[in-house]
Amino acid sequence: MSVRARPISPHLQIYRWTITMAMSIFHRATAIANYFGMALLAIWLLAAALGQEPLNAVNFVYGSWFGQLVLFGFTWSLVHHMLGGLRHWVWDFAVMMEPGQREAMAWATIAGSVVFTLLIWTVFVWVG
Amino acid sequence: MHNDHLTPQAIANPKAHYGDAKASTRHFITQRVTGLVNVLFLGLLLFVVVRLAGQDRTDMVAVIGNPVIGVPLAVLIAIAAIHMRNGMRDVLEDYLAGAMYRLVMLLNTLFCLIVALAGAGAVLKIVFWG
Numbered sequence: 001m002s003v004r005a006r007p008i009s010p011h012l013q014i015y016r017w018t019i020t021m022a023m024s025i026f027h028r029a030t031a032i033a034n035y036f037g038m039a040l041l042a043i044w045l046l047a048a049a050l051g052q053e054p055l056n057a058v059n060f061v062y063g064s065w066f067g068q069l070v071l072f073g074f075t076w077s078l079v080h081h082m083l084g085g086l087r088h089w090v091w092d093f094a095v096m097m098e099p100g101q102r103e104a105m106a107w108a109t110i111a112g113s114v115v116f117t118l119l120i121w122t123v124f125v126w127v128g
Numbered sequence: 129m130h131n132d133h134l135t136p137q138a139i140a141n142p143k144a145h146y147g148d149a150k151a152s153t154r155h156f157i158t159q160r161v162t163g164l165v166n167v168l169f170l171g172l173l174l175f176v177v178v179r180l181a182g183q184d185r186t187d188m189v190a191v192i193g194n195p196v197i198g199v200p201l202a203v204l205i206a207i208a209a210i211h212m213r214n215g216m217r218d219v220l221e222d223y224l225a226g227a228m229y230r231l232v233m234l235l236n237t238l239f240c241l242i243v244a245l246a247g248a249g250a251v252l253k254i255v256f257w258g
Binding site: 028031032034035038039041042043045046048049050051052055059062063078079082085086088089092120124128 | 160163174181184185188189212219239249
């Protein structure tokens with residue numbers, strides 16, 4: 001008698017992706033990015049507190065193309081996580097959970113985060 | 129709270145009580161309240177970064193050194209650090225257990241403490257001593 005492997009519970013790769021599932025994963029991913037991104041803020045503030053020399057070094061790194069790329073990503077990550085968190089606040093009142101509603105809110109999260117981020121960088125960095 | 133001894137039988141039994149009800153509720157409410165406060169933090173952060181990105185120390189001291197901006201900024205950084213530690217705990221509980229969980233949770237606490245002390249400390253240094 002041949003021995004078949006035990007069935008195991010289905011995991012991510014078995015499911016068709018849905019927008020609510022994607023936004024749930026994005027919420028955690030942006031949380032982790034923000035967690036480490038906060039070190040960038042602390043380093044900048046610490047450099048400013050220490051003196052002009054360290055601040056110059058930080059400004060040089062943050063102002064480089066790679067630094068700007070990271071800060072753009074950090075901006076989106078913060079905005080996305082904020083909108084995702086506000087979505088959880090709405091859900092905490094047991095509303096907007098029905099099919100259609102939750103998908104609409106999930107799409108609003110991703111669309112809103114992209115629009116807000118582009119708006120912030122357009123108004124304050126690229127044009128300002 | 130983390131359960132090292134949680135059995136599948138306990139999970140399957142709807143009458144079983146496991147986990148720390150009070151600590152878990154506190155964890156949840158803390159996370160929601162600090163999260164809402166973080167909306168203010170992002171607003172102030174946006175103002176400070178837009179105003180000061182790439183600027184010299186004198187400009188940073190002029191803006192952050194103003195207690196009306198500096199003191200709330202320091203407080204909001206500390207609150208954000210609480211939210212960070214709380215949230216990372218959720219992630220760690222999902223993927224780690226036992227000694228490894230406790231070790232990484234310790235690193236989590238240290239990281240958040242350093243971010244809070246360095247960030248808020250730097251701001252308060254600028255506010256009170258320039």
